[in-house]
């Protein structure tokens with residue numbers, strides 16, 4: 001006799017890449033922070049039959065047709081339910097999943113990985129299974145492949161990590177910071193599809209391998225330097241590296257007029273550094289204020305310059 005199935009919950013949060021996006025797809029390191037103020041929760045429960053999904057973007061049964069007809073976000077959540085059940089060897093039947101809280105999709109904030117991760121924990125939990133970190137990672141990565149094509153794996157870790165991480169060659173570890181940097185992310189409101197941006201960079205890499213490799217090496221140098229800046233709270237140096245990184249990312253074609261405008265607005269408003277974050281071509285910037293007390297003024301300046309959303313990266317707690 002199996003235990004009767006009860007409800008189970010999984011949570012995840014948004015992430016922001018401080019430095020290293022795109023280069024991380026080519027084996028270079030990256031640094032990511034959780035965005036504590038942007039979380040979501042998935043709740044799984046037993047239902048009579050079939051699979052059902054209730055999210056801010058979908059309500060109803062998950063059917064095979066959803067794979068072709070659904071919106072991208074709906075599709076990602078449905079794939080996550082199925083991949084989890086397959087991974088834990090349970091029937092694709094009798095499970096209802098609700099997702100609450102919303103991480104804006106296609107903004108470089110890791111929403112697809114967070115949705116998949118929260119769903120994986122909830123669905124496995126419903127069956128009395130506590131996923132190992134490796135199983136959770138594999139499920140999220142398999143969903144990320146559907147969402148983005150060739151994910152580095154950074155988002156799969158960063159959307160569940162409690163603090164900043166150093167990610168390199170498929171492995172993540174906790175990153176020591178002397179003092180929390182005063183970071184915020186600001187949204188251009190323009191969709192940026194990571195899969196599209198990564199594919200375009202790959203095409204440029206094929207056409208101009210030496211130039212794009214040089215750009216990736218340049219980003220890697222900045223990431224290594226940033227690790228030292230964070231260990232010693234050298235925030236002016238960190239800001240300079242963020243600014244330099246935005247220039248390199250622009251040179252490989254992943255910035256946009258809207259991203260450049262917010263980056264400039266952040267610098268004008270006194271940010272020590274600002275750059276796009278995530279896949280780019282839309283989505284968010286990340287900016288470093290001189291101190292936590294200066295974050296609200298920076299946020300106000302970015303909102304006045306057209307940002308459609310601003311989130312503080314840390315909630316005032318120390319990350320170290």
Ligand code: MEV
Pocket residue numbers: 017020021022023024025108110148150151152153154155194198278279
């Ligand atoms: C992901 O948030 C950002 C990219 O580096 C892609 C990846 O790491 O898979 C552009």
